[in-house]
Amino acid sequence: METKYAVTVDDLTVAYNYKPVLWDIDLSIPEGVLMAIVGPNGAGKSTLIKSILGIINPIAGSVSVYGKPYDKQRKLVAYVPQKGSVDWDFPTTALDVVMMGTYGSLGWIKRPGSTQKKAALEALEKVGMLPFKGRQISQLSGGQQQRIFLARALVQNASIYFMDEPFQGVDATTEIAIINILKELRKAGKTVVVVHHDLQTVPEYFDWVTFLNVKKIATGPVKEIFNDDNLTKTYGINYKVSVQQ
Amino acid sequence: MSLQEYFSLVFSDYTLRTITIGTAILGAICGMLGSFAVLRKQSLLGDAISHASLPGIAIAFLITGTKDTNVLLLGALISGLIGAFWIRGIVKNTHLKTDTALGLILSVFFGFGMLLLTFIQKMPNANQSGLDKFLFGQAATLLISDVWFMAIVTGICLVVLFLFWKEFKLLLFDADYAKTLGFNTKFIDALITSFIVLAIVLGLQTVGVVLMSAMLLAPAAAARQWTNSLSTMIILAAIFGMLSGVVGTGISASQSNLSTGPVIVLVAAIFVVFSFIFSPSRGLLFRQIRFLKNRRDLKLHKTLSFMFDLVKTHEDKSHPHAVKILNNFQGYTRGTLKKLEEKEYIKVEGKMWSMTEEGYQFAGNLYNQHIENE
Numbered sequence: 001m002e003t004k005y006a007v008t009v010d011d012l013t014v015a016y017n018y019k020p021v022l023w024d025i026d027l028s029i030p031e032g033v034l035m036a037i038v039g040p041n042g043a044g045k046s047t048l049i050k051s052i053l054g055i056i057n058p059i060a061g062s063v064s065v066y067g068k069p070y071d072k073q074r075k076l077v078a079y080v081p082q083k084g085s086v087d088w089d090f091p092t093t094a095l096d097v098v099m100m101g102t103y104g105s106l107g108w109i110k111r112p113g114s115t116q117k118k119a120a121l122e123a124l125e126k127v128g129m130l131p132f133k134g135r136q137i138s139q140l141s142g143g144q145q146q147r148i149f150l151a152r153a154l155v156q157n158a159s160i161y162f163m164d165e166p167f168q169g170v171d172a173t174t175e176i177a178i179i180n181i182l183k184e185l186r187k188a189g190k191t192v193v194v195v196h197h198d199l200q201t202v203p204e205y206f207d208w209v210t211f212l213n214v215k216k217i218a219t220g221p222v223k224e225i226f227n228d229d230n231l232t233k234t235y236g237i238n239y240k241v242s243v244q245q
Numbered sequence: 246m247s248l249q250e251y252f253s254l255v256f257s258d259y260t261l262r263t264i265t266i267g268t269a270i271l272g273a274i275c276g277m278l279g280s281f282a283v284l285r286k287q288s289l290l291g292d293a294i295s296h297a298s299l300p301g302i303a304i305a306f307l308i309t310g311t312k313d314t315n316v317l318l319l320g321a322l323i324s325g326l327i328g329a330f331w332i333r334g335i336v337k338n339t340h341l342k343t344d345t346a347l348g349l350i351l352s353v354f355f356g357f358g359m360l361l362l363t364f365i366q367k368m369p370n371a372n373q374s375g376l377d378k379f380l381f382g383q384a385a386t387l388l389i390s391d392v393w394f395m396a397i398v399t400g401i402c403l404v405v406l407f408l409f410w411k412e413f414k415l416l417l418f419d420a421d422y423a424k425t426l427g428f429n430t431k432f433i434d435a436l437i438t439s440f441i442v443l444a445i446v447l448g449l450q451t452v453g454v455v456l457m458s459a460m461l462l463a464p465a466a467a468a469r470q471w472t473n474s475l476s477t478m479i480i481l482a483a484i485f486g487m488l489s490g491v492v493g494t495g496i497s498a499s500q501s502n503l504s505t506g507p508v509i510v511l512v513a514a515i516f517v518v519f520s521f522i523f524s525p526s527r528g529l530l531f532r533q534i535r536f537l538k539n540r541r542d543l544k545l546h547k548t549l550s551f552m553f554d555l556v557k558t559h560e561d562k563s564h565p566h567a568v569k570i571l572n573n574f575q576g577y578t579r580g581t582l583k584k585l586e587e588k589e590y591i592k593v594e595g596k597m598w599s600m601t602e603e604g605y606q607f608a609g610n611l612y613n614q615h616i617e618n619e
Binding site for chain 1: 408409410415418421422423424425426428469
């Protein structure tokens with residue numbers, strides 16, 4: 001059977017002031033995988049996601065989603081940014097932030113109505129944040145803020161999810177809540193791409209992995225390529241991890 | 246003229262009424278748009294733009310030779326916009342940070358403007374005096390046509406705000422995310438910036454280049470203290486701005502030798518100070534009160550939890566203990582004991598105390614994180 005690719009990246013190159021951050025990345029993400037992007041600090045993991053999503057302009061390369069240019073397929077793609085990328089003192093509530101996930105399908109000018117509100121409440125329920133819907137967002141803990149971001153992406157009802165370090169600085173409860181949702185998404189046939197830092201949990205959480213350090217080192221099933229060889233190539237040191245199957 | 250006379254004159258005197266309505270509208274639109282500047286962390290953008298508009302005024306005068314306010318303000322608008330987009334260009338294309346770019350544009354444009362003003366003042370042209378009114382503003386020169394123009398711009402601004410409310414909110418909170426949803430963030434951003442520039446130019450005649458940014462920031466900063474909702478914040482900022490305009494005009498009209506612009510700004514500043522101290526959730530006063538109350542509660546809880554540890558070793562929870570035992574414990578005072586008794590967590594009889602059922606329950610749940618006390 002021929003593999004169907006959710007996202008295909010061709011020759012993607014990004015540079016900040018002559019210094020290449022991503023160099024000639026070719027990447028095909030099969031439909032339905034739960035993929036981790038791993039690599040050292042400064043490897044360009046966030047940059048890869050951001051340039052796939054058009055937040056950063058690459059100097060070369062193209063991205064297609066299900067065979068069509070990303071620009072035409074935006075509605076199929078949802079994004080969970082790093083928690084620290086916004087000001088949480090912004091005057092708004094948890095529910096309101098989650099509602100923002102519906103803005104894309106609404107398009108310009110049209111206001112969210114009861115359908116959108118219902119969807120937002122359902123997403124809040126899924127991430128276990130329903131009791132906090134009316135909270136001012138600065139009064140949520142870091143883990144709760146992360147779950148709000150996740151709920152916002154769930155509301156988009158996309159086929160492909162890009163998440164930038166969703167596990168960073170969250171407690172065990174939130175980590176479990178998030179990973180359960182990721183697994184649920186995979187069960188529903190969605191494709192999930194996660195920038196991930198904790199190498200220990202890669203085999204447990206993910207089935208697909210991409211090693212990145214400015215260049216793409218390797219990409220494939222965790223069982224096949226998550227080994228010392230690739231880790232050493234990516235991190236530059238002999239990084240021993242015990243791979244538990 | 247006393248303040249009382251002023252208020253009776255506001256309704257009958259044409260000039261005074263014009264000025265009052267003008268400053269009220271100006272305050273409202275500045276408060277509204279200032280909220281955006283504050284939330285985008287571009288508070289200084291307004292300052293840079295208003296300073297950047299000065300050379301435009303001077304050049305417009307040099308080219309046309311007229312003192313027609315509309316022509317001069319058109320010059321201000323163009324040079325303000327050039328300043329605003331240069332700031333953006335510098336930030337985007339160099340390593341310089343926003344604050345540096347703002348400071349650079351602000352001082353270079355203002356310096357150039359001052360240079361032109363002194364040049365104009367030395368020209369053998371009787372017409373030149375009066376340009377410096379744009380430095381600190383002169384509300385008395387407001388005409389009814391100016392006020393109409395302000396009202397129309399405010400109206401357009403309200404319509405745009407209403408139409409693009411959702412887009413504005415999204416951009417303010419998370420611009421990157423807005424981009425991934427397919428919104429043209431450059432367009433929304435340019436829309437906000439253009440309106441801010443427009444509001445600044447409208448205010449130059451009244452408040453002046455130097456103080457203009459306070460009109461944008463003060464009402465917004467004050468409004469933020471009172472609410473956690475964006476719409477309420479913008480409405481409040483508009484009201485604060487309007488009141489500053491009206492009260493400022495009133496004070497300056499009732500005293501001789503008080504120019505309107507600075508008085509309006511000072512009134513707006515009073516709103517800020519008042520809000521920073523007295524706002525219930527974010528104000529300094531209530532924060533201090535909460536802090537003291539928390540400390541008192543904590544002392545009480547510490548004592549109670551010490552008692553709980555004692556009581557829990559006994560089969561009979563109401564078993565009396567000697568007050569003396571508590572002497573070894575730091576947080577305990579006679580006062581805390583009394584308060585605990587008032588709350589009916591313990592009973593004191595002579596030199597003995599015992600815990601009530603209610604107190605036992607409360608103390609047991611004291612440090613339990615899983616129980617939400619919503």
